[in-house]
Amino acid sequence: MIWKVNGKVVDLSRRAQVMGILNVTPDSFSDGGCFDDIEKAMVQAREMIQQGAWMIDIGGESTRPGAAEVSEVEELKRTIPVIELLKREWDGLISIDTKKAGVAEAAILAGVDIVNDVSGLTADPEMISVCAKSDCGLVVMHMQGSPETMQKNPTYHEVVSEIRAFFEERLATLIAAGIHKERICFDPGIGFGKTLDHNLTLLKHLDQLAPDGQPLLLGVSRKSFFARLIDAPQPTDRDSATAAVTALARQQGIMLHRVHDVKGNLDALRVCEGMMGEI
Numbered sequence: 688m689i690w691k692v693n694g695k696v697v698d699l700s701r702r703a704q705v706m707g708i709l710n711v712t713p714d715s716f717s718d719g720g721c722f723d724d725i726e727k728a729m730v731q732a733r734e735m736i737q738q739g740a741w742m743i744d745i746g747g748e749s750t751r752p753g754a755a756e757v758s759e760v761e762e763l764k765r766t767i768p769v770i771e772l773l774k775r776e777w778d779g780l781i782s783i784d785t786k787k788a789g790v791a792e793a794a795i796l797a798g799v800d801i802v803n804d805v806s807g808l809t810a811d812p813e814m815i816s817v818c819a820k821s822d823c824g825l826v827v828m829h830m831q832g833s834p835e836t837m838q839k840n841p842t843y844h845e846v847v848s849e850i851r852a853f854f855e856e857r858l859a860t861l862i863a864a865g866i867h868k869e870r871i872c873f874d875p876g877i878g879f880g881k882t883l884d885h886n887l888t889l890l891k892h893l894d895q896l897a898p899d900g901q902p903l904l905l906g907v908s909r910k911s912f913f914a915r916l917i918d919a920p921q922p923t924d925r926d927s928a929t930a931a932v933t934a935l936a937r938q939q940g941i942m943l944h945r946v947h948d949v950k951g952n953l954d955a956l957r958v959c960e961g962m963m964g965e966i
Contacts, residue, residue: 688942690902691869692780692824693800697741699902699942701965703956706742706782706945707735708908711765712749728769736777738949742801743777745769745794746784750805750879759789766790767797774798782826788813795821805830805879807857819865826872826904827857831880841880847892850875855898872902872943878910886912890932894939906945907932908952922947930955938963 690697697704711728732743747765748757766783773781774797782801783794788811791802795817803826808814818825829850831841843849854873862868875889875896889896890907897903908929909922919925926948933944934955946952960966 688900688902689869690824690872690943691822691867693822695780695800697780697824702960703937703942703944704741705739705949705952705956706744706904706943707732707738707740707949708945708947709735709743709745709769710749711745711747711769725768725772729772732769732773732777735949736779739953740779740949742780742782743773744782744784744801744803744945745773745799747790748785750784759787762787762790763793767793770794770797770799780824782824786810786814788817792817795823800824801826803874804828805876807853808861815861815864815866818861822870824870824872825861825866826874827854827861828874828879828906829853829876841882841885843885846881846885846888847895850889851896851898854896854901858898858901868899868901872904873897874904874906874945877905877907878912883912883915886910890936893936893941902943903941904943904945905933905936905941907936908946908948926951934959 688699690699709728709732735743745766747762762785770781780800782803783791783799784803785791786804786806791814801824802818804814805828807827807829858871861871877886877889893903909925913919913925913928917928919928929946930951933952937956937959944952
């Protein structure tokens, strides 16, 4: 399995990789306000790189349940300076976490390699054309509703088949728009318009979600559903549970993981891979 990202080929045949989360927002659910100035953001980025992050995902708008949308101007103000500085000192892969075409376009010009869109490239009608004009990798996520409404009453007839069908439609649409299939990665959107039962069902059937052999990125890091299963009221209490799911997902062949705790999740992946004979 490979993922083509801005002219680079990411080999996902043996070793799974992590995407470190860098939220430069005042209100993200886990780390809001921790990295919302450029100095703090760069300290965190450097720490994640030192721990082994292969990718850094920079987000300027919170997508926690109930979060209100911020303006494009504000999102650009938060993200572009960090992207530009990180690009100058690191040759790894940088991702922009946005559903706005204008932010994605500016981030691509600033040097990002990946556009990670929680709406699956559906929120902004210009997003597909912006991405088609570049060579960036894409993360196409599933979300029922919007961050403001997604957890009010999420409902599915059959969650696995419905998300698989959404991915199949997105794949066909993006290919028709001129985006090569090897640039496309999918994310089931754990916690985005899903109940606890929906999340657990998806986690048990990850190997059934991605169409046509496409890579799947998993983002469970510190999610609130863990607090329904363990005594972990604070997001940072959920890192060990996150690493457990990361390892279990690797056994299902999931090779990309979006996480806050880079070292803990990489350790879990490497131990799992050792047990699988993938050293």
